[in-house]
Amino acid sequence: MKTKNELKNDIFFSIVTLLFALFFTISIFVTIEARDETIVGARTFPYFIAAGLFILGTCLFYSSLKQLKLNEFTLEDTLNLSFKQIQAVSLYLLILVLYCLGIMYIGYIVSSALVLLVLMLFYGARNKLIISLMVCIVPFVMWLVFSVLMEVQFPQTLLY
Numbered sequence: 001m002k003t004k005n006e007l008k009n010d011i012f013f014s015i016v017t018l019l020f021a022l023f024f025t026i027s028i029f030v031t032i033e034a035r036d037e038t039i040v041g042a043r044t045f046p047y048f049i050a051a052g053l054f055i056l057g058t059c060l061f062y063s064s065l066k067q068l069k070l071n072e073f074t075l076e077d078t079l080n081l082s083f084k085q086i087q088a089v090s091l092y093l094l095i096l097v098l099y100c101l102g103i104m105y106i107g108y109i110v111s112s113a114l115v116l117l118v119l120m121l122f123y124g125a126r127n128k129l130i131i132s133l134m135v136c137i138v139p140f141v142m143w144l145v146f147s148v149l150m151e152v153q154f155p156q157t158l159l160y
Contacts, residue, residue, distance in 0.1 A: 001071060007064050014061035016089060020096065021053035027100065031155075095119065107157040112139035 002010070028046045095118055102111030117135045125131055146152040 002067055004071075007068055007071070010060055010064040012085070012089065014057045014064065016093065017053055017057035017060070021050050021057060024053065025050045092122070095122070104155055105157055108154050109139045109143050112142065
């Protein structure tokens, strides 16, 4: 059985996941151009990702609510969030929005390295060697896989 704090985190994370899925779905319409009338096109894979986010976020939300009823916690007790928790989630969402904007303006590799650095520091990583290796290697490997091997076209930006 999960504790009240774990259920609170699950409910809050499911709400954030659903909000991100909504933002992601809207960004699909704005950023990906539908060039052809075929069933499988440039928007197909992002639609599957958005659908998966909606499904998993909804399942987590209802599962957490069900466990709340079983443990006889009230929803009001669970949703009472401290200012620090709200601030942390708001900062995380801001980082995601800035990352999406960064991809369009400064390119995938630079914005991915920056967001990876910020998130690692945000979550408490302190080993400078690990941080340096992750920031340098992960965005390049992801670019290599998507751009070179899978031939996914990244948007043309100022630095790319």
